[in-house]
Amino acid sequence: MEVTGHMPPQDAPRTRSASIWDVARVAGVSQQTVSRVINGKARVSEATRARVLQVIAELGYRPNRLAQALAGGPVRSVTVLTSDTALYGAAATLRGMEEAARTAGFSVGISVLERGSGQADIALRLNRPGEAVMVIAFDDAGVRALRALPADVPVTAAVERRPDDGPDDPWQIWLDDRAAAAHATRYLLSLGHQTVHYVAIPSSTSALPQRTQGWQDALRAAGRPLPEPLPGGWSPRSGYLAVRSLLADRSVTAILCGNDDLALGVMRAAREAGRDIPGDLSVVGFDDSPPSAYLNPSLTTVRLDFEGLGRACFGLLHRRLDPQNAAAVPAWSEPELIVRESSGPAPS
Amino acid sequence: MEVTGHMPPQDAPRTRSASIWDVARVAGVSQQTVSRVINGKARVSEATRARVLQVIAELGYRPNRLAQALAGGPVRSVTVLTSDTALYGAAATLRGMEEAARTAGFSVGISVLERGSGQADIALRLNRPGEAVMVIAFDDAGVRALRALPADVPVTAAVERRPDDGPDDPWQIWLDDRAAAAHATRYLLSLGHQTVHYVAIPSSTSALPQRTQGWQDALRAAGRPLPEPLPGGWSPRSGYLAVRSLLADRSVTAILCGNDDLALGVMRAAREAGRDIPGDLSVVGFDDSPPSAYLNPSLTTVRLDFEGLGRACFGLLHRRLDPQNAAAVPAWSEPELIVRESSGPAPS
DNA sequence: GTAGGGTATGTTATCGATCACATTCTTTCT
DNA sequence: AGAAAGAATGTGATCGATAACATACCCTAC
Numbered sequence: 001m002e003v004t005g006h007m008p009p010q011d012a013p014r015t016r017s018a019s020i021w022d023v024a025r026v027a028g029v030s031q032q033t034v035s036r037v038i039n040g041k042a043r044v045s046e047a048t049r050a051r052v053l054q055v056i057a058e059l060g061y062r063p064n065r066l067a068q069a070l071a072g073g074p075v076r077s078v079t080v081l082t083s084d085t086a087l088y089g090a091a092a093t094l095r096g097m098e099e100a101a102r103t104a105g106f107s108v109g110i111s112v113l114e115r116g117s118g119q120a121d122i123a124l125r126l127n128r129p130g131e132a133v134m135v136i137a138f139d140d141a142g143v144r145a146l147r148a149l150p151a152d153v154p155v156t157a158a159v160e161r162r163p164d165d166g167p168d169d170p171w172q173i174w175l176d177d178r179a180a181a182a183h184a185t186r187y188l189l190s191l192g193h194q195t196v197h198y199v200a201i202p203s204s205t206s207a208l209p210q211r212t213q214g215w216q217d218a219l220r221a222a223g224r225p226l227p228e229p230l231p232g233g234w235s236p237r238s239g240y241l242a243v244r245s246l247l248a249d250r251s252v253t254a255i256l257c258g259n260d261d262l263a264l265g266v267m268r269a270a271r272e273a274g275r276d277i278p279g280d281l282s283v284v285g286f287d288d289s290p291p292s293a294y295l296n297p298s299l300t301t302v303r304l305d306f307e308g309l310g311r312a313c314f315g316l317l318h319r320r321l322d323p324q325n326a327a328a329v330p331a332w333s334e335p336e337l338i339v340r341e342s343s344g345p346a347p348s
Numbered sequence: 349m350e351v352t353g354h355m356p357p358q359d360a361p362r363t364r365s366a367s368i369w370d371v372a373r374v375a376g377v378s379q380q381t382v383s384r385v386i387n388g389k390a391r392v393s394e395a396t397r398a399r400v401l402q403v404i405a406e407l408g409y410r411p412n413r414l415a416q417a418l419a420g421g422p423v424r425s426v427t428v429l430t431s432d433t434a435l436y437g438a439a440a441t442l443r444g445m446e447e448a449a450r451t452a453g454f455s456v457g458i459s460v461l462e463r464g465s466g467q468a469d470i471a472l473r474l475n476r477p478g479e480a481v482m483v484i485a486f487d488d489a490g491v492r493a494l495r496a497l498p499a500d501v502p503v504t505a506a507v508e509r510r511p512d513d514g515p516d517d518p519w520q521i522w523l524d525d526r527a528a529a530a531h532a533t534r535y536l537l538s539l540g541h542q543t544v545h546y547v548a549i550p551s552s553t554s555a556l557p558q559r560t561q562g563w564q565d566a567l568r569a570a571g572r573p574l575p576e577p578l579p580g581g582w583s584p585r586s587g588y589l590a591v592r593s594l595l596a597d598r599s600v601t602a603i604l605c606g607n608d609d610l611a612l613g614v615m616r617a618a619r620e621a622g623r624d625i626p627g628d629l630s631v632v633g634f635d636d637s638p639p640s641a642y643l644n645p646s647l648t649t650v651r652l653d654f655e656g657l658g659r660a661c662f663g664l665l666h667r668r669l670d671p672q673n674a675a676a677v678p679a680w681s682e683p684e685l686i687v688r689e690s691s692g693p694a695p696s
Numbered sequence: 697g698t699a700g701g702g703t704a705t706g707t708t709a710t711c712g713a714t715c716a717c718a719t720t721c722t723t724t725c726t
Numbered sequence: 727a728g729a730a731a732g733a734a735t736g737t738g739a740t741c742g743a744t745a746a747c748a749t750a751c752c753c754t755a756c
Contacts, residue, residue, distance in 0.1 A: 017477035017500070019742055030706050035744065045704060065475040066414045067742035070711050077475075079455075085443055086638070095433055098460055107427075107475055110458050112446055127413040127425075127455055128712090129365035152365070236642040264642040271644060290434070294584040294612040296619060296644040367712055378736050383714065393734060415712035418741050422714095476742090 018059040027055040038063055039073075065107060075132050075154075075321050078314070079109035079125065081145050082136035087234055088260070088289040089306050090136050093158050096310020097134055100330075104318060113141040122148045130154070132321055134313050143204050156317040158309050160204040171320060173312055174210075177286075180302045180335035181214030182221075184256055184284050187337055189222050191282065192346035193254035199242050199266060200229040201258030211258055211286065232262045239265025247273040253281055253346050260285035260292050260301055267295070267342070278344030288338055297341035308332030366407040375403040386411055387421075413455060423480050423502075423669050426662070427457035427473065429493050430484035435582055436608070436637040437654050438484050441506050444658020445482055448678075452666060461489040470496045478502070480669060482661050491552045504665040506657050508552040519668060521660055522558075525634075528650045528683035529562030532604055532632050534570070535685055539630065540694035541602035543572045547580040547590050547614060549606030559606055559634065580610045587613025595621040601629055601694050608633035608640050611647055615690070626692030636686055645689035656680030 020038075024031040029048060036042040037052040044052075055061075065076065078101050085091045094110070101108045111125040122145050126133065135146045135157040146157050156171045161178075188196045196219065203209045208216075212229050219226045230242040239262030246252055247269055257263040263285035267277060275281045277297055285292060285301035292299040308330070315329035368386075372379040377396060384390045385400040392400075403409075413424065426449050433439045442458070449456045459473045470493050474481065483494045483505040494505050504519045509526075536544045544567065551557045556564075560577050567574045578590040587610030594600055595617055605611040611633035615625060623629045625645055633640060633649035640647040656678070663677035 021742080031743080032707080032745095033705060036705085039744085042705095043703065048704080062471060062474075062477065064418070064477070064742050066418050067476075067711090068744075070412070070414050070418055070713085071742075071744040072711060073744055085439065085446075091433065091439060095460075098458060102459060102473075107473070108458050110446060110456055111450060112443070124410060125450075125455065126410075128415075129410065129412070236639065240642075261638070264639055267644065268642050290609070291584065291612055291639045291643075294588075294616050295639075296615065369712080379713080380715090380737080381735060384735085387714090390735095391733065396734080412712050415741090416714075418743085419712075419714035420741060 018061040020061070020063070022059060023052065023055050023061050026059065027052045069128065075130075076105060077107045077109065077127070078132045078134055078317060079111060079127065080134045080136065081111055081113060081122070081125070081142070083113045083115060083139050083141040084234075085112060087138075088287050089138055089304070092306035093136050093138075093310040093313070096307035096312075097136075097314050098310075099307075100311040100314035104314070106314075113145050115139075115141050123150050123153075126153065132317060134158070134317055136310075137204060139202060139204050154317065154320050156313050156320060158313045161207070161210045171316060173309060173316060175304050175306075175309055175332075175335055177210035177304075177335070178214035178217065180304070180337070181211040181256070181286070182218040183214075183335075184286075184302050184337055185215045185218035186222070187339070188254040188256065188282055188284060188343065189218065189224065191254075191344065193282065194251070194346070195219060195224045195227060196254045196256050197227050197243075197246065197252055198229045199232040199239055199255060199257045199262050201232060201234060201262065209258075215256055232258060232265075234259065234261060236261045236265035236268070239263065240269045241265070244269045244273075247275055247281075250275075250280070254284075254343075255281065256284045256286075258286055260287045260289040260299060263292075263299055263301070263342075264295070267297075267299075277342050280347055282343035282346075284343055292338075293340065295342075300340045300343040301338055303333075303336045303338050305333035305335075366409040368409070368411070370407060371400065371403050371409050374407065375400045417476065423478075424453060425455045425457065425475070426480045426482055426665060427459060427475070428482045428484065429459055429461060429470070429473070429490070431461045431463060431487050431489040432582075433460060435486075436635055437486055437652070440654035441484050441486075441658040441661070444655035444660075445484075445662050446658075447655075448659040448662035452662070454662075461493050463487075463489050471498050471501075474501065480665055482506070482665055484658075485552060487550060487552050502665065502668050504661050504668060506661045509555070509558045519664060521657060521664060523652050523654075523657055523680075523683055525558035525652075525683070526562035526565065528652070528685075529559040529604070529634070530566040530569075531562075531683075532634075532650050532685055533563050533566035535687070536602040536604065536630055536632060536691065537566065537570050537572065539602070539692065541630065542599070542694070543567060543575060544602045544604050545575050545591075545594065545600055546577045547587055547603060547605045547610050548577040549580060549582060549610065557606075563604055580606060582607065582609060584609045584613035584616070587611065588617045589613070592617045592621075595623055595629075598628070602632075602691075603629065604632045604634075606634055608635045608637040608647060608649055611640075611649070611690075612643070615643070615645075615647075625690050628695055630691040630694075632691055640686075641688065643690075648688045648691040649686055651681075651684045651686050653681035653683075 020031045020034050023034045036044050037049050082090050098108050133153050133155040137143045137146045137157050137159045159172050159174050185196050198215045200212050232238045232242045243266050263283050270281050285299045288301045288303035292301050309332050311330050312332050318326035368379045368382050371382045384392050385397050430438050446456050481501050481503040485491045485494050485505050485507045507520050507522050533544050546563045580586045580590040591614050611631050618629050633647045636649045636651035640649050657680050659678050660680050666674035
């Protein structure tokens with residue numbers, strides 16, 4: 001069997017790594033046949049397949065993914081858009097996404113959204129039009145990026161809350177923060193606290209955040225006084241500042257925090273104010289970030305399965321890209337209250 | 349001015365986004381001229397440039413980076429190889445790399461190295477032969493990946509330690525862990541502690557890790573007893589387990605930890621053993637991870653500029669890829685001992 | 697024996713850019 | 727004024743793959 005016509009103009013020099021043409025020439029087949037072997041889609045005779053595979057191994061041939069994508073092959077790459085990965089939630093979600101994508105043979109791009117940066121240039125970050133995208137939209141920057149994405153890009157997103165207006169977007173997933181916050185609040189009430197104060201993380205939209213709503217749900221249902229939520233940021237410092245003055249008031253006996261970092265700041269403020277935890281004051285966090293179990297006192301918090309959410313977000317994307325072959329979207333865990341040392345009965 | 353010859357066979361249909369040909373046609377120039385405008389390298393008359401730029405804006409044209417790379421354009425993408433990003437050091441380094449790369453107009457790929465996974469397939473993760481790579485090689489998996497990379501890929505790495513054998517690789521950078529550990533150890537000795545125990549993080553190579561060496565340097569120089577390093581992992585739990593039995597010995601009054609997470613576990617073990625920090629026992633961490641300042645007691649630790657290291661690692665790569673135009677490699681901060689509440693005078 | 701229907705494989709066009717070289721149009725100098 | 731030098735721009739080949747279509751081959755059925 002001889003391949004004569006339609007050869008590439010020049011022999012690939014030794015300096016360049018093997019291309020599909022080199023494999024084809026050495027194996028004595030056409031590049032299309034090599035392509036068929038690589039992708040395993042079309043039928044190739046067993047003998048030919050074996051020969052091609054052997055040549056591939058000998059030459060150390062690796063398909064060039066850029067060329068594959070350019071030529072319109074199946075999508076095998078994703079770009080993740082996320083804001084500050086110093087935050088546990090975003091970082092853990094990213095880990096889940098990367099793991100799932102890598103396992104499925106996708107290459108993963110990442111682009112961090114600076115807080116407050118413009119969204120006009122979002123499309124510029126993509127490697128090509130139609131690039132697949134996952135957005136981690138737990139905050140304002142993420143939500144804006146999601147909105148700014150051109151309509152033709154296949155995108156899935158992990159969001160803080162479902163959109164208020166219109167139907168659910170089937171390509172967005174979220175954790176049930178609202179129910180979890182309500183549960184944590186009910187837990188504190190059940191310990192005898194008259195009410196629960198809440199230090200809020202910044203909102204991802206103009207509407208009331210899910211965690212804030214859940215906290216309010218529980219207080220309302222129990223007919224308890226509903227304090228103003230204390231506006232916090234994402235950092236321990238902002239939690240510290242948010243409650244410092246509040247803690248002089250000994251009637252404040254229970255504080256729920258929008259995340260564990262805020263709780264860290266709250267606990268420090270409590271120490272400085274001479275309030276004992278959990279004797280005088282119960283503190284509950286949100287996220288169950290890694291240090292929480294080892295803090296002094298260890299932190300009662302709501303465990304959120306961000307990694308699972310990230311894996312599911314990729315699963316969703318995979319289904320969107322390739323409904324035929326993609327596996328089922330993996331399930332993720334429900335939020336779970338982890339009771340530790342930082343919460344206890346209301347002081348008598 | 350009319351462009352007649354050498355047109356692409358068919359008009360780009362409305363469904364596909366604008367290509368360089370569309371811009372060229374509308375602007376009445378050749379695609380090469382559009383390419384020149386995009387890349388700003390060759391000279392184009394002011395009038396032509398303005399017209400092309402306007403058409404680009406009108407059509408919303410975005411160059412396809414895959415096609416650019418395939419066609420042999422300048423490298424504008426990097427893949428970062430890193431192990432577990434749940435660890436603060438790797439995560440912070442990655443942040444620095446991503447930020448610097450994004451700022452320089454590079455797209456960033458990421459691929460996580462599973463602990464203990466084979467290294468044979470590392471090249472498979474790259475989008476193409478010759479893809480630029482940065483490796484975060486603070487642990488075994490990273491170092492192995494760095495070794496397994498084909499010779500033709502332009503790579504820089506953030507490493508735990510410089511290679512023992514042979515000359516320094518000019519494309520690797522590191523923090524001076526050894527000096528920092530020695531400094532932290534001297535600090536503890538200066539507080540009156542007879543000696544300092546050390547809980548080690550896993551080694552990235554078969555040789556003695558830098559932090560361990562620095563600790564030993566200081567003890568030797570001071571003529572103090574040199575205890576066996578306690579083997580730890582990366583997690584608080586492993587720190588807890590490593591020192592639990594040791595803490596029964598009241599003569600142990602100072603412990604240096606290979607990272608802050610280990611310190612977290614050590615502090616818990618101390619609490620359970622009824623050892624007061626810093627009264628009975630001084631604990632010093634390594635890294636200055638975000639929670640450290642807010643722990644109870646707040647943790648004395650060595651601040652490491654991982655983000656700066658990451659930025660520098662990209663700077664180095666940029667110089668390697670494009671020595672002419674790349675900016676100078678940004679400096680990063682020296683390790684710095686941050687004294688907080690967890691360390692104090694030796695008990696009398 | 698020949699039409700019919702797969703199966704295996706080859707050929708050409710295409711994706712969207714860059715590169716190297718060719719060509720045209722201006723200047724500038726003698 | 728003519729030639730040489732340089733600026734601006736166009737042409738064809740190329741990167742490494744896939745898609746769509748074409749073709750050769752083989753076996754079965756009438």
